[in-house]
Amino acid sequence: MIKNNSNPILNLDYELAIETLGDDYYDLVPAAEFPQHILRFRNDSLLPLIGLNSQTVSDADFIEAFGKFQGMRPFLALRYHGYQFGQYNPYLGDGRGFLYGQVRGTDGKLYDLGTKGSGRTPYSRTADGRLTLKGGVREILAAEALFQLGVKTSRCLSMIETGESLWRGDEPSPTRSSVMVRLSRSHIRFGTFERLHYIQRSDLIEKLLDSVIKIYYSHLADTEEKYSKFYAELVERTGRLVAQWMAAGFCHGVLNTDNMSITGESFDYGPYAFIPTYDPQFTAAYFDYGRLYSYGNQPLICKHNLEMLQIPLKAIISQSDLEAGLAQFEDSYQSEYQKLMLQKLGFAELPVSLAEELLTQTIKLLSDTDIGYHAFFAELASGFNYDWRQESQLILEKTEFSKQVSERWCSTYHLCLNKLAVEEMESVGDRLKKFNPQTALLRPVIESVWQPIIAANDWQPFYDLLLKIKNKK
Ligand code: AMP
Ligand code: MG
Numbered sequence: 001m002i003k004n005n006s007n008p009i010l011n012l013d014y015e016l017a018i019e020t021l022g023d024d025y026y027d028l029v030p031a032a033e034f035p036q037h038i039l040r041f042r043n044d045s046l047l048p049l050i051g052l053n054s055q056t057v058s059d060a061d062f063i064e065a066f067g068k069f070q071g072m073r074p075f076l077a078l079r080y081h082g083y084q085f086g087q088y089n090p091y092l093g094d095g096r097g098f099l100y101g102q103v104r105g106t107d108g109k110l111y112d113l114g115t116k117g118s119g120r121t122p123y124s125r126t127a128d129g130r131l132t133l134k135g136g137v138r139e140i141l142a143a144e145a146l147f148q149l150g151v152k153t154s155r156c157l158s159m160i161e162t163g164e165s166l167w168r169g170d171e172p173s174p175t176r177s178s179v180m181v182r183l184s185r186s187h188i189r190f191g192t193f194e195r196l197h198y199i200q201r202s203d204l205i206e207k208l209l210d211s212v213i214k215i216y217y218s219h220l221a222d223t224e225e226k227y228s229k230f231y232a233e234l235v236e237r238t239g240r241l242v243a244q245w246m247a248a249g250f251c252h253g254v255l256n257t258d259n260m261s262i263t264g265e266s267f268d269y270g271p272y273a274f275i276p277t278y279d280p281q282f283t284a285a286y287f288d289y290g291r292l293y294s295y296g297n298q299p300l301i302c303k304h305n306l307e308m309l310q311i312p313l314k315a316i317i318s319q320s321d322l323e324a325g326l327a328q329f330e331d332s333y334q335s336e337y338q339k340l341m342l343q344k345l346g347f348a349e350l351p352v353s354l355a356e357e358l359l360t361q362t363i364k365l366l367s368d369t370d371i372g373y374h375a376f377f378a379e380l381a382s383g384f385n386y387d388w389r390q391e392s393q394l395i396l397e398k399t400e401f402s403k404q405v406s407e408r409w410c411s412t413y414h415l416c417l418n419k420l421a422v423e424e425m426e427s428v429g430d431r432l433k434k435f436n437p438q439t440a441l442l443r444p445v446i447e448s449v450w451q452p453i454i455a456a457n458d459w460q461p462f463y464d465l466l467l468k469i470k471n472k473k
Contacts, residue, residue: 008057009065010072012050014101017110018076021211024204025192026076029098031069032119032129034179036163039063040133040459041140043157045470046183049105066100066181067160069118075100077121081198082191082258083308085292090198092191092258093123096130099187110215113157114187117179130166134450135270136178137462141449142269143182144469145441150340151244152237154184154267170271170286176454185265186216190309191258197312205315216263227317232325235306237264239332242302247340249275249373249440251295253284257305274441278366278373303329343435344377346384346428350416361412369404374440376401381432386425389417437472439465 018025042062044054064070075098081090098121100113116139117131140156147153158181165174188208196205213221213230220226220233241264245252252259253271261267273284280296288294293301306329310322341359342350350358366373379399388395392414396405420428439445449465452458467473 007061007064007071008052009061010070012052012101012103014072014103015110017102017211017215018078018099021207024079024201025208026078026099027093027122028074029077029094029121030074030119031098031115032179034067034160034162034164034177036161037063037067038161038163039067039158040136040161040178041156041159043140043155043183046155046157049107050103050111050183051106062158063160066115066158067162067179069100072101075115075118077123078187078192079123079195080189080191080258081195082189082256083194083305084256084258085288085290088194088198089258090195091123091125092195094121094187095123095125095127096121100181109185112182112184112187114182114184115179116182117162117177128166130162130164130177131180132166132168132171133161133176133178133453134171136180137450137453138272138446139180139182139269141441141446141465141469142272144466145274146244146248146250146266148437148469148472149244149248149250150435151248151250152241152265154182154265157181157183182267184261184267185263186212186261187267188212188262189258190260190262190305191256192262193309193312194257197315202315205312209313209316212262225321227313228321228325231309231313231317231322232328234262234264234309235325235329236332238302238306239299239329240264240336241266242299243333243336243340245298246295246337247344249278249295251275251282251284251293252298253288253293255293255298255301255305257308260302260305260309273443275373276442277370278363299333340435343431345380345413345416346432347416347420348427348431350419354412354416354419358412358416361406361409365406365409369401371401371404372440374436374442377432377436378438378440381429381436382438384429384432386422388414389420389422389425433472437469439468439473441469 039059039062047054077094077098079093081092097114097116097118100115103111105111120129136159140159143153143155147155160179162177162179164177166177167173168175193205213226217230220229251273259268271285275282275295282295283291306326342355383398392410395410395413396402449462452461
């Protein structure tokens with residue numbers, strides 16, 4: 001690493017966590033050289049976390065570090081395999097990205113700076129190693145929206161337009177290019193372990209697992225049975241993560257095991273979508289013909305992926321401990337999902353049977369009607385009125401879908417409000433606003449900011465949308 005006195009990004013104290021494990025886990029790669037570097041997005045809100053001050057980091061600093069990739073090289077293309085739509089694929093790995101570096105956050109945690117669209121690697125196969133501009137825009141928006149919805153997610157640190165013309169089957173082509181830098185807890189995936197099993201290196205599985213526990217599960221590092229506890233906690237974290245997606249109305253789209261993080265964090269946003277209406281069959285990826293990764297399948301798929309991870313982990317953890325760990329998945333998922341849905345409905349807690357009734361009625365209402373999933377909660381937040389506690393007929397009566405809201409749902413909601421003291425109504429209103437932003441990142445919304453970009457190179461609607469997401473407007 002070359003220290004550069006004037007660029008604060010290059011002057012960060014990069015740590016070498018993965019390099020210290022030896023070169024079995026990555027290949028050294030250079031970054032592509034691009035014809036152009038136009039900074040389209042810098043995530044200033046993330047800078048303090050990595051010890052930077054947005055006032056002292058210039059656009060040119062971003063471009064030098066994350067567009068021209070000066071100062072730090074080579075980079076690490078991480079090796080991994082994975083199950084893709086159920087088929088084992090041993091020809092994966094970072095094909096258009098690399099680990100730029102690892103930095104210690106001001107919260108004491110280690111973070112990865114990973115790229116997307118930074119050029120070809122030994123894992124690119126026949127592909128170009130590039131990211132489309134639209135792909136970059138979509139990932140920025142997904143991460144920011146999910147973050148504001150309380151999902152544990154990676155976020156984009158920067159996106160630079162790179163002046164190339166790309167050809168893609170799923171975008172009108174030629175299409176514009178970009179390179180993105182992502183801040184996440186880790187880029188170690190379930191598939192990282194699957195590869196080590198495939199190449200029959202249980203020694204490398206143990207070494208990597210020790211490192212994962214030390215860095216991302218440090219409270220377990222000095223305990224007995226740390227490996228079993230690690231798996232049990234990964235199950236719990238993953239269960240909670242899927243619950244967060246489900247409550248947010250988010251369909252990831254490609255839940256292959258190479259897109260599952262070993263830290264239980266959500267990342268890699270390709271053909272994702274937020275659901276327009278509550279529909280378990282809703283499927284985000286156009287190429288997911290069997291609806292394997294539909295919205296409603298996500299809990300089952302994540303549990304299945306955790307089960308597949310047992311294959312490499314069997315080298316270290318007993319079968320009975322693995323089974324005991326996985327058996328907790330439903331509990332973790334259900335308790336988090338119920339908590340989050342209750343919050344979206346304005347409540348911190350309710351008597352158990354009433355909470356269950358309210359959730360059942362809410363899902364039934366949203367399944368039986370075409371009321372928008374996000375619109376429903378947004379209206380609940382914006383229309384909330386203390387009178388709802390007095391009179392069940394007043395609940396949601398001013399919304400355009402009021403006629404579709406059943407009496408049964410209103411009377412259940414009315415009953416729940418009446419379980420609270422009058423003084424608690426304010427906190428219901430606050431909670432509704434906190435957990436239900438007015439703007440949802442539905443596909444037409446993304447298109448509405450993308451069109452001005454391609455038609456007139458007008459980025460203002462995109463920045464305005466980011467601001468609305470940030471302010472939960
Ligand atoms: P994803 O579906 O984005 O998670 O990617 C699956 C695999 O394909 C990963 O190994 C990627 O690195 C690789 N990949 C996707 N797009 C490209 C591309 N344009 N060039 C090279 N590799 C790619
Ligand atoms: Mg991926």
